[in-house]
Amino acid sequence: MTAFRTLLLTATLAVAQAKVTVPTPRQVDYMDMGFTQFMHFSVTTFGKVATGKDVEHDCVNGKCLPASAFNPSNLSTDQWVRTARNMGAGEICLTAHHEGGFCLWPTKYQNYSVEHSGLWTKRGQKVDIVQEFVQSCRKYNVKPCFYLGPNANGYQTQVVKATSKAFVESQVRRRASSPCAFVLALADLCSTFLN
Numbered sequence: 001m002t003a004f005r006t007l008l009l010t011a012t013l014a015v016a017q018a019k020v021t022v023p024t025p026r027q028v029d030y031m032d033m034g035f036t037q038f039m040h041f042s043v044t045t046f047g048k049v050a051t052g053k054d055v056e057h058d059c060v061n062g063k064c065l066p067a068s069a070f071n072p073s074n075l076s077t078d079q080w081v082r083t084a085r086n087m088g089a090g091e092i093c094l095t096a097h098h099e100g101g102f103c104l105w106p107t108k109y110q111n112y113s114v115e116h117s118g119l120w121t122k123r124g125q126k127v128d129i130v131q132e133f134v135q136s137c138r139k140y141n142v143k144p145c146f147y148l149g150p151n152a153n154g155y156q157t158q159v160v161k162a163t164s165k166a167f168v169e170s171q172v173r174r175r176a177s178s179p180c181a182f183v184l185a186l187a188d189l190c191s192t193f194l195n
Helices: 003-019 025-032 043-051 077-086 118-123 129-137 154-159 164-171
Strands: 037-040 088-097 143-148 173-175 184-186
Touching: 037 077, 037 143, 077 088, 077 154, 129 164
Parallel strands: 037 088, 088 143
Antiparallel strands: 173 184
């Protein structure tokens, strides 16, 4: 019993002398942020309207939903962000580009984007949902986040016949000036969400 008491006393002293780990200010900010809402919005959202049947993927085996199928009515990124903030989200991760290849920003690198959509035609002006989303996030003090899926780019690899690497090289670049070591930024949008 004496050996056990000695062991218990030694363990108690070791725990008492151990340093308490304190989170960094950045870690505290992250913990205080609330949860992150993941939001998927793409041409696939309108697949059933365009085809008359449920559509799981927007571009499979070279058959892609037409960009013109992307034609939301009453699009309001303010409404998205306000609703997310009201339910406790501190960050929203928007799928700016998913596996099928449809881009929520106008891009000079491919024609499968909002630039060739029904929404563009309806508004009669440039449509950049990513930019509108970032502006709404700033307005409601919610952090914007982006999901990009260049590794499974159906349009780029099946229609344009370019590699995923070509997509990454044309759309995404590493920002050496960024405070983070590996921040991916869309070549067309660096001024939009990194300034």
